[in-house]
Each structure stands twice: as structure tokens, then as C-alpha cells.
Amino acid sequence: MxxxxxxxxxxxxxxxxxxxxxxxxxxxxxxxxxxxxxxxxxxxxxxxxxxxxLKPWEILKIARHGERPTTLDYIDLICDEFVELHGDRTYGDDQALVGGIAKIDNMPVTIIGHQKGKTTKDNINRNFGMAHPEGYRKALRLMEQAEKFGRPIISLINTPGAYPGIGAEERGQAEAIAKNMMEMSGISVPIIVVITGEGGSGGALGIGVGDRVLMLEYTYYSVCSPEACAAILWKDANEAETAAKALNITAQDLLELGIIDSTIAEPPGGAHKNYERSAQLLKETIMQEISELQELDTATLLDNRYNKFRKMGYIKNKFEEVVEEKQAN
Missing domain, CATH: 4.10.860 (DNA Excision Repair, Uvrb; Chain A)
Structure with a gap:
């Protein structure tokens, strides 16, 4: 079972x-x-x-479910063909972030995404989906290649965050993420970003700038994990459930705030209950979005992308309400 x-x-x-x-x-x-x-x-x-x-904390649990489809699962179910490309041409090949060239309904695309494992051994090999700088540099290399050949880019996010180890910091973790965000803002082909599980912190943002940012129904997208937030605010990671409510991490919260463009329904019980149906819903949405974006000329595409992120800043007072409620109790 x-x-x-x-x-x-x-x-x-x-x-x-x-x-x-x-x-x-x-x-x-x-x-x-x-x-x-x-x-x-x-x-x-x-x-x-x-x-x-469902409460935000329960949605987070579904997003972290060990049996949710991974990037490679979705690629297998959505793509007619896929050739994985490796390495950043500088340091190495990061198994926590995969990517390559694919065909979907005979349309060439480039797909990148975080890759978690299904077993303990596989998760260790994939570093639990936490990418190193070379992973983000590999992703940028593939996105620049996609721009050169006019291929739309699909970015699938599922990570608790970028890897915070000493080696990653020594190799320029922050610079790699910041550069990706800067370069993605100016890439001249359509970029579709989808949070398929966890959308954690800078690890998500490193491949998260696009013309459309979408979330599967039972996923989360947050500046930091609720556990980290609780440890910072209340010095107690056990308050993570309270933090999850305050952080506005769910797809519905972020849609209301204008951070994402739309949500994608999941099969009853979550994506892990029915891979095929989840992949079908994801594919239909992605193809519709690409079709609409391809109607735009390059200048309009880039202007719209720029304005999309510039207008973010509306602040909902829900966080303060939750904190005040907790203090009152």
C-alpha cells in the first residue's frame, strides 16, 4: 500500500x-x-x-509526498522524444537538476527541472532535489541553447531549496541563481514555469522566471520552509504549521496575490494517485500557454515578462493577522 x-x-x-x-x-x-x-x-x-x-500544512505534506511524480516521470509521460543533456561545461553534472531537448506533439521544446529520487539511494544521488551551482549553470546553458534554436522552455520546479553546503557556496551558489534570474528575464523564447511539488526559496527562483508561472493544485511556493520560518520567528520549529498558514504558500493564496498566473488541477487525492491523469492535465495546460505566447512578437513577450515581475508587491496582511492571533493566544 x-x-x-x-x-x-x-x-x-x-x-x-x-x-x-x-x-x-x-x-x-x-x-x-x-x-x-x-x-x-x-x-x-x-x-x-x-x-x-485542506489546511496549508496539509497541502505542504502532499507537495512533499515521496511518491509524487518527478520531472523525469512527467517527461516520460508528456514527451514523444527526450534527449537528456549533461554538465555545465565548467565544473560537473548535477543530478539534482535535469534537462534536455524534447518533442511534445511534434513540437521541439527544452525541458529543465529539479529531480528528486524515489528511494533513499536515489535521493542521495539526486541530493533530494537540492541543486548545486553547476545545476543552475547547466540549466542556463540549456536555456541559452533553446533561445538559439527558437525552442520554448518548460521549467518544472520541485525542490526544498538550493543546496546550502560549503562546497556549493564556494562554487558560487548565490551568483549562479542570481545570474539565472537575470538571464531568464531576457531570453527571447516563451518560458513556462510550473511548480510540481515544493517551490522552496532561491532554489525555486533559480529556474523560476517565466512568462507564465503555474502551480499544481497541491503544491507550495515560499520564501523559506515553514520550519525555517518558525525557527526564526518563534525559535521553535514545532510552530511550522502556524508559519505555513502565515506565509501564504498555497496555490490559491499566491493566485490571489498575483504571484502566479493560474493553477493546474490534480487527480483526486493528489498527483501521486494517478500519474497519467496528472501528466495529461499538465500537458494540456502547458501546450495551451505555449500556443498563446507564440502569438506574441519578441518585444511584446519580453515587455510582458518584465511588467509581470515589476508589478509584484501587493502585500496581504494575512501574515500579521496570524502572528497577532498567535500572540493573543
Whole structure:
């Protein structure tokens, strides 16, 4: 059985009961179809109820789910062809950030994205999706190549943050991220950015400047993790749930604030429940956005991108409200 989250427990127990009844019907040749249908209807209603009232902390848990589709999973499901390209031509090849040339419905594109692992060994190899400077430099190399050949760029973000190790800092982590943001603002082909899981801090921003910034339904995008925020504000990482509420990290929050352009629905229960459906929804949205952006001339494309980020700055007082509420209690 796949990993489940605490708030899903009542639903999981109900689904297990349905599976038991189905097995019992097969083994004993007894017709319990009406009872199974009744329980399935109840499960569907419960699933809808649970996922329509998720708290920011619960959404964060889904975004971090170990079985969510990775960048390479989406590439396999969305692309007709894919050739992965390696290395930054300066230091090495970072396995935490992958990229290459692909075809989607016969349209050439460049895809880059953070890559997490599915097993402990794979996660260690991928550094848990936390890219080094050479990862961001590889991404920039591929984006400049895409611009040269007129290919749209798709950037898939899923990282808790850029790797903060000494070696990464020595090799210019901050400079690599800052340069990517500067260069992406002026690349003359359409750039579609999608947060597919975690959108953590500068690690996300390093491949996060685009004409369209989208978020899957159960993902988060934040200046820092709620745990780090809680440790800074209240000197207690156990207050992370409070911080998650205050930080406005969910797709709906960020859509209201104008930080992202739209959200992409996920299958019931999250993207990890149905890879194929999640990939289909992602592909449809990306292709629609690229089609619209390709109608623009280069000057308009770049002006719109510039203005998109310049107008960000509207501040919602939700953070102060949450902090004041906590202090009052």
C-alpha cells in the first residue's frame, strides 16, 4: 500500500474495507455489489470533503509526498522524444537538476527541472532535489541553447531549496541563481514555469522566471520552509504549521496575490494517485500557454515578462493577522 498522510486515514480505512469486500465476494462467490457501491459513494464523498478543506500544512505534506511524480516521470509521460543533456561545461553534472531537448506533439521544446529520487539511494544521488551551482549553470546553458534554436522552455520546479553546503557556496551558489534570474528575464523564447511539488526559496527562483508561472493544485511556493520560518520567528520549529498558514504558500493564496498566473488541477487525492491523469492535465495546460505566447512578437513577450515581475508587491496582511492571533493566544 502506498504511503498515506494522517488526514487521509479515515479515507484509507474505508478504501481498505471496500477492497476486503471485493476479495470476499471473489473468494466466497457472494454478491455484495450494493454494499460495495454504497461504500464507494461514501468514499468519494469523504475524499471530496477532505480535499476541499485542506489546511496549508496539509497541502505542504502532499507537495512533499515521496511518491509524487518527478520531472523525469512527467517527461516520460508528456514527451514523444527526450534527449537528456549533461554538465555545465565548467565544473560537473548535477543530478539534482535535469534537462534536455524534447518533442511534445511534434513540437521541439527544452525541458529543465529539479529531480528528486524515489528511494533513499536515489535521493542521495539526486541530493533530494537540492541543486548545486553547476545545476543552475547547466540549466542556463540549456536555456541559452533553446533561445538559439527558437525552442520554448518548460521549467518544472520541485525542490526544498538550493543546496546550502560549503562546497556549493564556494562554487558560487548565490551568483549562479542570481545570474539565472537575470538571464531568464531576457531570453527571447516563451518560458513556462510550473511548480510540481515544493517551490522552496532561491532554489525555486533559480529556474523560476517565466512568462507564465503555474502551480499544481497541491503544491507550495515560499520564501523559506515553514520550519525555517518558525525557527526564526518563534525559535521553535514545532510552530511550522502556524508559519505555513502565515506565509501564504498555497496555490490559491499566491493566485490571489498575483504571484502566479493560474493553477493546474490534480487527480483526486493528489498527483501521486494517478500519474497519467496528472501528466495529461499538465500537458494540456502547458501546450495551451505555449500556443498563446507564440502569438506574441519578441518585444511584446519580453515587455510582458518584465511588467509581470515589476508589478509584484501587493502585500496581504494575512501574515500579521496570524502572528497577532498567535500572540493573543
Amino acid at each position: 502506498s504511503e498515506y498522510l494522517e488526514f487521509e486515514k479515515p479515507l484509507i480505512e474505508l478504501e481498505e474495507k471496500i477492497n476486503e469486500l471485493n476479495s470476499f465476494m471473489q473468494d466466497k462467490d457472494i454478491d455484495l455489489t450494493d454494499e460495495v457501491k454504497r461504500l464507494e459513494k461514501r468514499a468519494n464523498n469523504l475524499r471530496e470533503e477532505i480535499f476541499s478543506e
